[in-house]
Amino acid sequence: MGNVSIETIMTQEPKVKPESNQLAFGTVFTDHMFTMDYTEGRGWHDPMVVPYEPITIDPAAIVFHYGQTVFEGLKAYVTEEDEVLLFRPEENMKRLNRSNERLCMPHFDEELALEGLRKLIRIDKDWIPNVAGTSLYIRPFIIATQPYLGVAPSKTYRFMIILSPVGAYYKEGINPVKIAVESEFVRAVKGGTGSAKTAGNYAGAMKAQEVAEAKGYSQVLWLDGKEHKYIEEVGAMNVFFKLNGEVITPELNGSILEGITRKSVIELLQYWGIPVIERKISIEELYEAHRAGILEEAFGTGTAAVISPIGELSWLDNKITVNNGEIGTLSKKIYDTITGIQTGKFEDPFGWRMTVEY
Amino acid sequence: MGNVSIETIMTQEPKVKPESNQLAFGTVFTDHMFTMDYTEGRGWHDPMVVPYEPITIDPAAIVFHYGQTVFEGLKAYVTEEDEVLLFRPEENMKRLNRSNERLCMPHFDEELALEGLRKLIRIDKDWIPNVAGTSLYIRPFIIATQPYLGVAPSKTYRFMIILSPVGAYYKEGINPVKIAVESEFVRAVKGGTGSAKTAGNYAGAMKAQEVAEAKGYSQVLWLDGKEHKYIEEVGAMNVFFKLNGEVITPELNGSILEGITRKSVIELLQYWGIPVIERKISIEELYEAHRAGILEEAFGTGTAAVISPIGELSWLDNKITVNNGEIGTLSKKIYDTITGIQTGKFEDPFGWRMTVEY
Known part of the structure; x- marks a missing residue:
């Protein structure tokens, strides 16, 4: 993967960022997302960072009917020294591949996905909230995109990573x-x-x-x-x-x-x-x-x-x-x-x- | 529902229909589809028959992450007298609502859905293949469309019906x-x-x-x-x-x-x-x-x-x-x-x- 380059298309319409102290969970998304496509015979291709926007997908796509999809969740934090930290992201990528295995979905290169994630975070770094307890929630996921109503593994997939700044889980102290x-x-x-x-x-x-x-x-x-x-x-x-x-x-x-x-x-x-x-x-x-x-x-x-x-x-x-x-x-x-x-x-x-x- | 009107937008680019004797299962779709949207507080609205085309959906839509989706499968046949027949379609609509109940998804009007299905079939009637063993496969399904990463029932949904002409299941006699x-x-x-x-x-x-x-x-x-x-x-x-x-x-x-x-x-x-x-x-x-x-x-x-x-x-x-x-x-x-x-x-x-x- 060392030679794979991740193309970037920057948004022309940056969104207004929410206040760090007014964030909920999983409702607001950043300006960009990572995408990569899989085609049987060709493998994973076209890793890109592109503007966050709705995707266009056939109504017969297997994900809608037979649920072939896997996901992960992890977080990025910004320190007082303005360092950006991820917590064990390689574990998430490993587990995503284990989930793929169970769902008859294709293995992906974990290093490439991590590189895509880092590139995306660099671009949307200013979206990481910095109030105590807040973070940038990261959602990698893969969906089966082939338009086919037979119950069989898809021959095409899309890998995506989207980011959502999230508020403190415990706003008023930890309540059991x-x-x-x-x-x-x-x-x-x-x-x-x-x-x-x-x-x-x-x-x-x-x-x-x-x-x-x-x-x-x-x-x-x-x-x-x-x-x-x-x-x-x-x-x-x-x-x-x-x-x-x-x-x-x-x-x-x-x-x-x-x-x-x-x-x-x-x-x-x-x-x-x-x-x-x-x-x-x-x-x-x-x-x-x-x-x-x-x-x-x-x-x-x-x-x-x-x-x-x-x-x-x-x-x-x-x-x-x-x-x-x-x-x-x-x-x-x-x-x-x-x-x-x-x-x-x-x-x-x-x-x-x-x-x-x- | 008696007063609900189902708007129709006809395709401007009708596709070439496949030969009845060369059909597979679930790979070819007709010119139109039925769609209807649900919004919390408003209920189901805007039932329409529109050209079959990819849908545009947020990558954070709940269906991609938490699998809130239900579906049905049934068939339409055309007789030698050119009559179009459905097999117990009301049973499919009933079961779809039962599936909805289990998946915390909103109940829909079965009569309205059947009316939508009939309207769609009338428009795409010429897609029903007429070689022995062939039929028009009908796929009603409902997907959760709200862009939200919390694990909770979606507040918006889309009901769709797509149609696929399908070949004979047993092309060379029934083989156990x-x-x-x-x-x-x-x-x-x-x-x-x-x-x-x-x-x-x-x-x-x-x-x-x-x-x-x-x-x-x-x-x-x-x-x-x-x-x-x-x-x-x-x-x-x-x-x-x-x-x-x-x-x-x-x-x-x-x-x-x-x-x-x-x-x-x-x-x-x-x-x-x-x-x-x-x-x-x-x-x-x-x-x-x-x-x-x-x-x-x-x-x-x-x-x-x-x-x-x-x-x-x-x-x-x-x-x-x-x-x-x-x-x-x-x-x-x-x-x-x-x-x-x-x-x-x-x-x-x-x-x-x-x-x-x-």
């Missing part, structure tokens, strides 16, 4: 959320697509979320699809529990997403010498731990929130409170450390940061 | 196919989206199909996601088995698609007085029936093939042949009767046909 344990709907099952980052997993999860919200909960805790017994994820995040000084997260089993924040939390805990175990954990065990007084902390992990503490769980109308509904000491320390590394405020002993030179 | 019983991948599980006609189900199924094809099989037979024991579907079809004079099909259980051909086959068998039972059937029971010599016929049912006889099954390298690899008498009779009703050659005692007046 109320979570409903889901007893009817299932997010994924072994043999399905749960471990891939693909659209269908999210479409299927909306109904449970809608029902939970109507009952006053923020998210659902997903149990496994086979026995409705073991904990899998929370909302669109991985989940961790601190039981009697030991941190437990569900082991990767083919239906759980291999989260990059999840991986970072595990590595951080290991670095600190805090016991962290990946294993099956049932909802019964969790409730039993609460009864025994050893359920100390619970939190979700994901790119958007980084750490999302769980303050209350409700399972079949049986409610339990975690750490008096307050964020736990360890949860807070993990949050502060990871966001500190991401934003350049802390040392980065793991080499997690990538600086975007410009 | 070889089927691999899938032991690793899972199509759906109770609590998921298996009973809805939504993109993610099909994206997830491609990998198993790819593996099966590489081994020389046409399709996979899906087992349930919980125990990998009970038969669910075959490829993207429902499945039936004739055991000792009795026809058995897996009961609807939340993970099986409620097929309209499936329903029609059940109703037809009941009309004929042939025992037909919807119940759980395990792959072990099927193999046991074969050993006992009572597995008489096996076939898939779906809109594209109508009836697809199964000639061979392979489960964990254990192969069995059904009816000497030939189409069974009952399978053939069902195929002839349903296609006879669909194409106007047979009487329609069930009221399954809808004539499109023009």
